[in-house]
Amino acid sequence: MEKPVLSVENLSLDFHLRTHILHAVRDVSFELHRGRTLALVGESGSGKSVTARSLMRIVDKPGLMVGGRIILRAEGNETDLAQLASNSAEVRAVRGARIGLIFQEPMSSLSPVHTIGSQIDEVVRLHSKLDKRAARARTVELLGQVEIPNPAEMADRYTFEFSGGMRQRAMIAMALACNPDILIADEPTTALDVTTQAEILDLIKRLQTERGMAMLLITHDMGVVAEVADDVAVMRFGRIVETGTVDEIFHAPQHAYTQRLLASTLKLEQPADARAEAVVTPQPILTLKDLTKVYGGAKGFLGTKKFALKAVDDVSLVLHAGENLGVVGDLVLARPR
Template identity: 70%
Template sequence: MQPTPTSREGAGMSENPDTVLSVENLSIDFHLRTSILHAVRDVSFSLKRGKTLALVGESGSGKSVTARALLRIIDRNGAISSGRILLRGAGQPEIDIVPLTERSTDLLRIRGGRIGLIFQEPMSSLSPVHTIGSQITEALRLHRKMDKKQARAETIELLRQVEIPDPDKMLDRYTFEFSGGMRQRAMIAMALAADPEILIADEPTTALDVTTQAEILDLIKRLQESRGMAMLLITHDMGVVAEVADEVAVMHYGRIVERGDVDSIFHGAQHGYTKRLLASTVKLEQSRAHEGADAAARQPILSVRNLTKTFGGSGGWFGGNDYAIKAVNDVSFDLFPGENLGIVGESGSGKTTLGRLILRTVEPSSGSVVYRDRAGTETEVTALGKRALRGFHRDVRLVFQDPFASLNPRMTVKQIVGDPLVVGGIASGAELDRRVGDLLELVGLDPMSRERYPHAFSGGQRQRIGIARALALEPRIVIADEATAALDVSIRAQILDLLLDIQKRLGLSFVFISHDISVVRYFCDRVAVMHRGKVVELGPAEQICNDPQEPYTRSLISAVPNPDPRHKRMMHRTRFIA
């Protein structure tokens, strides 16, 4: 633990009176079964009062481990091997967090008391069997020595600060009665309960919709300013970084490869990795050159008319719920050959249900879906029988969101990709082997890897396998439901380009369902914006993004973070009040 000056800003860093926490040469090792993984190597940075440092990197770069190490929350097989984490407070002696033992009261006082943590999964980061109030009150009673009544009053005040409506009632609710955004607000209230000097926000908005993301970031930023907290923001979204951060540190394979203030990172990146990361960030303003867009002259391949799906509404034996939800409400659109139609909307807007209705994995309540096959004959999909539906499914395939859950871990890649061919009785033996090889090559995977199991592949490679499976039957339409949402930015760009390339070669049509407008903009010719089950606006991608007509679309577009710190968009966005 020798104090070596590693910071590019020089050794003057630690003398800065605004520095509340400095990390010096931190290294963390994980002991795996056969080897030692150096997850974090020689990382140094400092957090300053009222400022935000963004730690950027792809999954596996060690950014979350670093953040949690500040609280000494590390998985059992990991340990800090060297370095110092110095915490300085006003009028308090400097504490090095590293040598503290797991059970020491000093450490427990720092956790939650001086450093607050909020992190990604708003669905699972709060206990489902305790009320929101009890979980926040607990933090208050731990660190601020309040009695029950005071703590309750303070909790209501905190919930009010994070803008949860009716805080005195919401206090006694459970997490599953809250939406994702509300849970994240409650989580923030909890992290702020003991008035910490430092807030660690680990991917705080990754699981949220753009509009909710904008609101949450807005809230965090305001609370940070009013309380003068230092913030460590961990994210892979360069747009969020540009909107919120003051300083940026880029992590790659456990090291900080570049560090500097936000403007110099975005406009004068030195390191190759930073440049690549920025280049692969899909910008909302950026769109590819659209070719062959004379679609209107051709016959649509798929026509959806007045499609509606109602959930609920029928009472059970003992009077179940008698209200119905129109998940998809009177939706109509056409899909032309070789066209990419994007469907965007927030979670709960019905976009996924719409995709399933077209495939009829969910039965529509009313409306029609007309499919025009290769010979030009029109088929009414909603009226198809089981056998005929199988033929339809041969032409219309689905790519799923989760590359980890959508591949059977007990099947080899060859079995997975070849499965549609085997089920359809199209190929077997050497022929099957050849087809699978071709498909893997098509999606940019090594055909030699066909005997391996999915766990041997990364997220991006798995998604390629999923795409190869979708293409096995030479479909004409591919429905991609959030196909890139679970991937890192650089991988996301690769997969999008792969899909475009395949489309060009095979003449496919895509229905691309996503909540990420930048991705849709980049990928799609036309975009349908969904809100509460209805298509509120449908038009060319260009027009939707640059000149949205409907107020809802306008608010949605303005909430997309802009990956350029000189043009922050989110902070002066238009809000949509319905």
């Protein structure tokens, strides 16, 4: 196998708080390979975002890297990002150009006072020698690649004129502006409605595959992991407790925490303590089995069969105590039978 494009080795990071030292990331190791997606999963506060931000050396104060290596490989060269100053020219060159970042809230990375196009132009020009006109052509091309309709015209619009999904697309375009080798996506779809989430996720996955990028995907959603990831790292209390392929993690989870994570009652959004009791075997309080509902279809006057509509077709589900079960779907016109 080709050498990983990024190797994180025994990374540790502390926050020096007023009353104590918080060990946010502890001895974390993983590898990112071209064309593959590693999902980093774990409950809220487990250290996923801090780990991701460490790779770009953008951890907020008072965060301090206390150990480990972050080896970035390109054309036979190896650079240890952990050894470089976070504001050094080398690290700035890596951000955006080698590693692109997409996160949950596009508003915090998009300026409200500049057009979308001018912001992407700026990123393009920062890392290339393109002139203004060529940079704009590249911006329009990128907006097209993230499936923004009429990209040339939309480039002149402001952030507030874009919907949530379109802002996320614009941020993806910005992250891809310099053809990075690595894409970090930190909960990229959490703030979007369910249908838009699926579209954006499809887009990210398609771009990652087409461009052969290595992706680090942070998510709470094991459904997303199953759909998008090749490998999984499970994080808890700052440590990676289990790593494996998606198949291994879903079918033969070794660590008790991973097993609980996969049990439907465990809600990653809740902090660990609040969940301690939820781990007991859940009791179903509602069970639907093979439910079907048909409207119409009875024999009418003179024995002609009337129009029938199958509104519910063989639906089964179980609702456990303490569980939130979401039923989602698209608006489709049911076909008459």
